Amino acid sequence: MAATSFDRLVEEMQRPPFHNWLMPIARGVDDERREVVVALPFRPDLSLSPDQPIFHGGVLAALIDIVGHAAAAVWHGAPSPTIALQIDFLRPAIATELLAKAILRQLGRTVSRVDVEIGDGNKAFVLGRGTFLTRGSET
Amino acid sequence: MAATSFDRLVEEMQRPPFHNWLMPIARGVDDERREVVVALPFRPDLSLSPDQPIFHGGVLAALIDIVGHAAAAVWHGAPSPTIALQIDFLRPAIATELLAKAILRQLGRTVSRVDVEIGDGNKAFVLGRGTFLTRGSET
Amino acid sequence: MAATSFDRLVEEMQRPPFHNWLMPIARGVDDERREVVVALPFRPDLSLSPDQPIFHGGVLAALIDIVGHAAAAVWHGAPSPTIALQIDFLRPAIATELLAKAILRQLGRTVSRVDVEIGDGNKAFVLGRGTFLTRGSET
Amino acid sequence: MAATSFDRLVEEMQRPPFHNWLMPIARGVDDERREVVVALPFRPDLSLSPDQPIFHGGVLAALIDIVGHAAAAVWHGAPSPTIALQIDFLRPAIATELLAKAILRQLGRTVSRVDVEIGDGNKAFVLGRGTFLTRGSET
Numbered sequence: 001m002a003a004t005s006f007d008r009l010v011e012e013m014q015r016p017p018f019h020n021w022l023m024p025i026a027r028g029v030d031d032e033r034r035e036v037v038v039a040l041p042f043r044p045d046l047s048l049s050p051d052q053p054i055f056h057g058g059v060l061a062a063l064i065d066i067v068g069h070a071a072a073a074v075w076h077g078a079p080s081p082t083i084a085l086q087i088d089f090l091r092p093a094i095a096t097e098l099l100a101k102a103i104l105r106q107l108g109r110t111v112s113r114v115d116v117e118i119g120d121g122n123k124a125f126v127l128g129r130g131t132f133l134t135r136g137s138e139t
Numbered sequence: 140m141a142a143t144s145f146d147r148l149v150e151e152m153q154r155p156p157f158h159n160w161l162m163p164i165a166r167g168v169d170d171e172r173r174e175v176v177v178a179l180p181f182r183p184d185l186s187l188s189p190d191q192p193i194f195h196g197g198v199l200a201a202l203i204d205i206v207g208h209a210a211a212a213v214w215h216g217a218p219s220p221t222i223a224l225q226i227d228f229l230r231p232a233i234a235t236e237l238l239a240k241a242i243l244r245q246l247g248r249t250v251s252r253v254d255v256e257i258g259d260g261n262k263a264f265v266l267g268r269g270t271f272l273t274r275g276s277e278t
Numbered sequence: 279m280a281a282t283s284f285d286r287l288v289e290e291m292q293r294p295p296f297h298n299w300l301m302p303i304a305r306g307v308d309d310e311r312r313e314v315v316v317a318l319p320f321r322p323d324l325s326l327s328p329d330q331p332i333f334h335g336g337v338l339a340a341l342i343d344i345v346g347h348a349a350a351a352v353w354h355g356a357p358s359p360t361i362a363l364q365i366d367f368l369r370p371a372i373a374t375e376l377l378a379k380a381i382l383r384q385l386g387r388t389v390s391r392v393d394v395e396i397g398d399g400n401k402a403f404v405l406g407r408g409t410f411l412t413r414g415s416e417t
Numbered sequence: 418m419a420a421t422s423f424d425r426l427v428e429e430m431q432r433p434p435f436h437n438w439l440m441p442i443a444r445g446v447d448d449e450r451r452e453v454v455v456a457l458p459f460r461p462d463l464s465l466s467p468d469q470p471i472f473h474g475g476v477l478a479a480l481i482d483i484v485g486h487a488a489a490a491v492w493h494g495a496p497s498p499t500i501a502l503q504i505d506f507l508r509p510a511i512a513t514e515l516l517a518k519a520i521l522r523q524l525g526r527t528v529s530r531v532d533v534e535i536g537d538g539n540k541a542f543v544l545g546r547g548t549f550l551t552r553g554s555e556t
Binding site: 225227229244245247252254263266268270 | 503505507508522523525530532541544546548
């Protein structure tokens with residue numbers, strides 16, 4: 001039986017050892033829109049502050065990379081190393097769970113482009129845009 | 140006795156709970172060049188691959204944020220929330236220890252700009268550039 | 279009589295001497311979505327090539343700056359100097375007229391964020407994202 | 418007789434029709450550092466303001482594209498279409514002549530990376546970083 005896009009997203013979230021620590025959760029895939037959704041519940045070791053449940057910017061940046069790569073890899077059907085990321089922080093990420101949506105804007109022969117938005121399902125905390133390699137594995 | 144720039148860098152590396160997991164190490168400060176150096180030893184849970192000692196791109200992105208912020212905060216003398224990051228991945232980060240150098244390019248009244256380079260002390264793996272807020276704490 | 283958003287967009291397109299050469303045309307404003315639309319007809323002196331009607335990347339970059347700034351300035355009600363631009367080129371911009379849409383994603387007390395897309399009304403040629411200053415006029 | 422790097426830079430500055438209007442001037446090439454220098458004298462039609470000799474941000478963005486591409490193309494030995502640009506504006510570009518330096522940071526099999534700095538020879542007005550395609554001509 002062929003792997004579905006959701007199977008591929010689940011696998012993307014599991015393979016790298018770093019993900020076993022971060023524990024992003026595959027939440028959904030929309031093949032029409034070429035969009036993936038990943039969740040990340042808050043834990044104290046993801047925090048910027050000892051006093052407030054606010055996600056650290058470094059965690060948000062890592063999540064942009066992971067979810068952007070997932071959107072590129074799911075529809076490319078192979079790993080797509082990250083070439084570049086642009087990350088814009090709009091407001092403090094205070095939430096019990098992050099929702100990260102990544103939409104594949106372009107699947108080219110050499111590079112792919114992905115737009116990522118991290119929020120709480122209501123408002124955006126961070127906007128990301130990434131370029132991923134689709135041709136060969138070397139940059 | 141007044142805190143030195145190196146004291147401030149050490150404090151930057153320790154405060155957020157996320158850093159207690161990542162464990163970046165304050166390595167040096169150059170007040171003249173307004174440059175900080177931070178090290179991050181390899182560990183399996185920072186890895187992209189179960190088979191190879193290669194740092195995950197998300198870890199590199201998080202380190203760009205942390206070290207860039209540190210350079211902005213040390214010379215601003217106060218927290219400088221990250222507004223935006225640009226991260227360019229040049230080659231796979233295979234090393235037993237990362238060295239991240241951040242140089243404060245501009246300390247403005249509203250924003251600061253920082254250039255970051257992560258490598259093994261010899262060649263660069265990742266280039267980063269960040270914008271940090273210096274005025275008030277809201278974006 | 280108060281100036282409308284469209285009046286302000288028209289004024290934005292006219293004031294700087296550089297615009298008198300480029301000649302971008304205010305096409306529309308959507309106050310609900312906080313979106314502006316600007317057109318730029320092809321001319322040979324905007325071209326990348328002596329043989330083909332393809333807009334030069336530098337012209338596209340300039341248009342991202344102009345239209346992004348316009349969206350920030352129209353709803354800020356004052357000039358909003360550009361702090362940073364990110365520009366992603368998806369495909370050659372072969373068209374008789376460019377349509378640039380800019381949507382204000384955040385109007386903050388210190389900075390604004392704007393998403394820009396340049397295309398032919400059908401497909402996108404370039405994606406842009408900009409950060410603009412809303413507080414004071416110095417960076 | 419083989420074309421030198423400087424010949425190639427001169428040619429880069431001349432070919433596209435848009436350059437015939439902008440008129441950037443090839444100033445120098447350093448083969449060792451893989452660096453090119455291009456000048457752009459002030460003219461009123463490049464201005465942001467009718468009252469002050471200040472270069473328009475769109476002109477600066479266009480120059481980043483042109484000079485970054487030139488550094489990539491000179492050492493690649495072929496056109497290298499721009500994939501992405503990041504542009505950081507540090508301060509108003511008030512000068513009688515801009516000097517733009519671009520240094521090729523990586524010449525890869527698929528993409529190149531170039532750092533660009535525009536200033537007056539003394540202080541920087543704008544920092545740029547670009548990714549250029551080296552493999553095939555399609556993105």
